[in-house]
Amino acid sequence: xxxxxxxxxxxxxxxxTSVKIECRSLDFQATTMFWYRQFPKKSLMLMATSNEGSKAxxxxxxxxxxxxxxxxxxxxxxLTVTSAHPExxxxxxxxxxxxxxxxxxxxxxFGEGSRLTVL
Amino acid sequence: xxxxxxxxxxxxxxxxxxxxxxxxxxxxxxxYFIWYKQESGKGPQFIIDIRSNMDKRQGQRVTVLLNxxxxxxxxxxxxxxxxxxAVYFCAENPGEGSQGNLIFGKGTKLSVKP
Numbered sequence: 474x475x476x477x478x479x480x481x482x483x484x485x486x487x488x489x490t491s492v493k494i495e496c497r498s499l500d501f502q503a504t505t506m507f508w509y510r511q512f513p514k515k516s517l518m519l520m521a522t523s524n525e526g527s528k529a530x531x532x533x534x535x536x537x538x539x540x541x542x543x544x545x546x547x548x549x550x551x552l553t554v555t556s557a558h559p560e561x562x563x564x565x566x567x568x569x570x571x572x573x574x575x576x577x578x579x580x581x582x583f584g585e586g587s588r589l590t591v592l
Numbered sequence: 593x594x595x596x597x598x599x600x601x602x603x604x605x606x607x608x609x610x611x612x613x614x615x616x617x618x619x620x621x622x623x624y625f626i627w628y629k630q631e632s633g634k635g636p637q638f639i640i641d642i643r644s645n646m647d648k649r650q651g652q653r654v655t656v657l658l659n660x661x662x663x664x665x666x667x668x669x670x671x672x673x674x675x676x677x678a679v680y681f682c683a684e685n686p687g688e689g690s691q692g693n694l695i696f697g698k699g700t701k702l703s704v705k706p
Contacts, residue, residue: 479635507693516681517636517696566635568694581626581694583635 476500477569479584486557487592493553494587496567502547503569507581508540511564520565523550557591564588604703611669613700615682618663624685626694627656627667629678636681639667669702677704 476499486492496506504525509517521542522530529542539561541553550569554561566586605611617625623644628636642649642656642665649656655668665682679701683694 477635509696516698519693519695522693564633581638583628583637585635586633588633 477567477582477584479565479567479587481587482585483588483590485590485592488558489556491553491555492557492589493551494565494567494589496550496552496569496584498548498569498571498582501569501571501582503550503571504547506544506550506567506569508542508550508552509566509568511566511586513564517566520552525550554589557589559591562589562591601698602701602703604705605672607672607674607704607706609672611667611672611676611702611704613667613669613680613682613702615665615667615697616663617665617682617684617697619684619686619695620660620663621687622684622695623687625656625658625665626683626685627654627665628681628683628696629676630681630699631678639680672702672704674704674706677702 478497478499480495484492506523508520510520511517519532520535520540521532523542523544525544525547531537539555541555544550564586566583568581568583570581626641627639629639630636640651640654640656642658647658653670657666669676679699681699682697685694
């Protein structure tokens with residue numbers, strides 16, 4: 474089946490530094506990828522929709538200058554947490570939909586998540 | 593805000609029993625629903641989905657029921673096994689106009705006692 478890969482799976486950084494998380498669709502193309510954030514024992518909250526070749530669409534309350542998203546190709550989207558603070562510590566999960574399955578139907582494939590800890 | 597919620601935050605069942613996890617949604621325009629299983633420290637894993645033109649769908653040991661009249665979704669797991677222990681999320685696709693993103697419910701933690 475389709476696979477979405479995230480890297481790194483775990484990252485620890487100091488306050489004030491920036492961290493980049495990659496999301497790759499390994500065996501399919503995705504014009505749209507989604508970034509979610511999950512706090513412990515909480516549900517997934519959509520942060521932004523990443524569109525290949527155009528600007529990302531951010532959900533209300535998500536700072537676009539803090540969470541930079543770049544969707545450079547049909548198989549790669551990156552999320553950069555800039556000037557990270559301890560409150561940014563969270564589990565970040567990306568997902569992608571197979572281009573061939575249409576925009577609003579079909580299975581959404583999730584990555585394994587990236588756990589960010591900001592000291 | 594969140595439009596999908598769950599009635600039970602935790603569920604404990606005996607191994608071999610059947611499990612039922614419930615979910616309520618509020619967006620009547622949602623046309624596609626999915627159940628995900630999430631193990632600790634991992635991403636969501638697809639279990640089963642159902643479209644709004646159906647009221648029941650069966651998979652291997654799992655059944656999803658959709659009641660659009662009361663906007664209710666349930667996941668039934670037959671002969672629950674220890675490996676089924678995880679957090680289960682329902683998710684809805686908001687339908688026409690969305691880009692295909694999903695809205696997740698709060699999640700139910702399923703614990704299977706041996």
